[in-house]
Amino acid sequence: MRSYFGIHNHTMYSNLRLLDCINRPQALIDKAIELGLSGITITDHECLSAHMEVNQYAKKIREENPDFTIALGNEIYLTDTRDNGQKYYHFILIAKDALGHKALRELSSIAWIHSYVDRRMERVPTLKSELEMVMEQYKGHVIATTACIGGELGSCILPMFQAELNKDIETQTKYYNQIIDYINFCIKVFGKDDFYLECAPSTDAEQIIVNHKIYQIAKAFDLKMVVGTDAHYLTKDDRPIHKAYLTSKPGEREVDDFYKFTYLMTSDEIFELMEPYANDWDKGNKTGKELINWILDNTQEIQNKISFYSLERKQIIPKVEVKDYKKGFIPSNWFDKYPIICSLINSDNIQERYWVNECIKALQEKQLYDNKNYLERLEIEADIIKDIGEKLDDCLFAYFNTFQHYINLFWECGSIVGPGRGSATGFLSNYLLGITQLDPIRWGLPYWRFLNKERAELPDIDIDLAPSKRPAIFKAIRKERGELGLVQVATFGTEGTKQSILTACRGYRSEEFPEGIDVDNAQYMSSLIPQERGFLWPIHDVIYGNEEKDRKPVQAFIREVNQYPGLLNIIVYIEGMVNKRSSHASGVILYGDDPFDTASFMRTPSGDMITCWDLHKAEAAGDTKYDFLVTEASDKIITCYQLLLKDK
Ligand SMILES: [Zn+2]
């Protein structure tokens, strides 16, 4: 059996706007290897959220399978306008290299920044003018294909074909011209070499027409044709689960026809589906087998253009502009006693000079300057910060300067800032910079719990803000750093044990239960899941027990679920499936001049800008999180103050 490169495949991150796919990223890659593909591309629906996980997994795969290529792409919606009521045409972009991936991040962010609701669905189209503008900087780094039957090409071919049958020349010409304009646009933006026409293996009558016409267009324009299986589930056997998953949300999708062939296929399956009709394409010159071999070769031509790159970067500490303290006078007896403090005072690094001078100034103001306990403690902390910064290959002093800058801004915005919580209160320098408000020497708080040389990682400082002031604070920071200068960290919701039972029951259909399972029965079934310390047991423990945790199988649940053959399979499969996006309660990331260097952005359903990756993945990409917690009590304290001042 020959091999080919999978150019168009979805993961569960395609579910972030609508239920669509049941593939877990790693399982999808494993299955592609098992089926003999030579590589695979991830192309979720306007979403890059799977990319970090996939890129990290790709590194592992390369160790054993160096020839297997894992490419990162995006199935975008490509339109001329952001008008309501229009068709949102699918279009595939695939990054060739790291720069190509930056183009994807930039384009995806533009789409999400301008997202809107049309016919009760969130819409995230990319305008052709935006694609053209961004691609000017990245030409040669991104490959494009015409995507599935939902692309502009597929959407024009069908009505054009119908008009041809009806001898409606006017309509036929209209679509014919639209196709010509579209193809010319794509060639202009991507070049003939990096633009491919995509067909799909299927026995569906419409898809057969589209495939044939695409072959004719490829011939006419001297373009290459590729095949994509648009995988939304792994194999044929997983189709009932996918079907149940999509059916679980009423009225949302055309479930059956489109998805019949949208799974990972071997090349044999592609031949089996397409060869019978491809034999007619070239009128006796080339056989269907030859043509399909050409199409599969073209997928591997794409593969050969992909080079491996990593999305991971060392974490970058965001900087703020600081006052330029000049190198200064140092008392002669300090050089032996406080060598690190001295080196900072005379450092070439403005951030280091700022940090140490601000600390010393605060010691003087607080009349602690002559107390050697304080200078000794400051020396210890300076040594630790310097050491960890060197290990992280960045100036860690800047982290605190940035924090101080924003704490001052919070006060200016009318919020109070809590005195400090957790280990951050153990650092004298935090107190001196105004980040915390407790003197750790006076209260005997240890420094080493906050930072120590054995743990070369960025610190974690939790601060408390007034919730009512948060919008003003965010606005002020964005005014200073730009609209994307502050972005909340994304979190992704998954199907929990109870939810996966309810979802599976809603989507379940069988001969005996053609309308699915009664809501009361579903509720009853989900109520049988035991809870422990606020957490529900996972379905595995419910069915098989868990000796380590002293859990026995829950017979009542097993009896119930077994009344519906196949239901348990669905529950097990969809448990843990990513299905929604939201923002982290407190984590924000501060971006510098070019946020797309490390990141890409989306919006939550309520419109807040969020990163496209969750915290761990964003940190892996080089971002640094700051925790700006809000505490209800802060607002109450502010109000009390105001009342007290009024009655004074
Ligand atoms: Zn599509």
Ligand SMILES: [Zn+2]
């Ligand atoms: Zn697709």
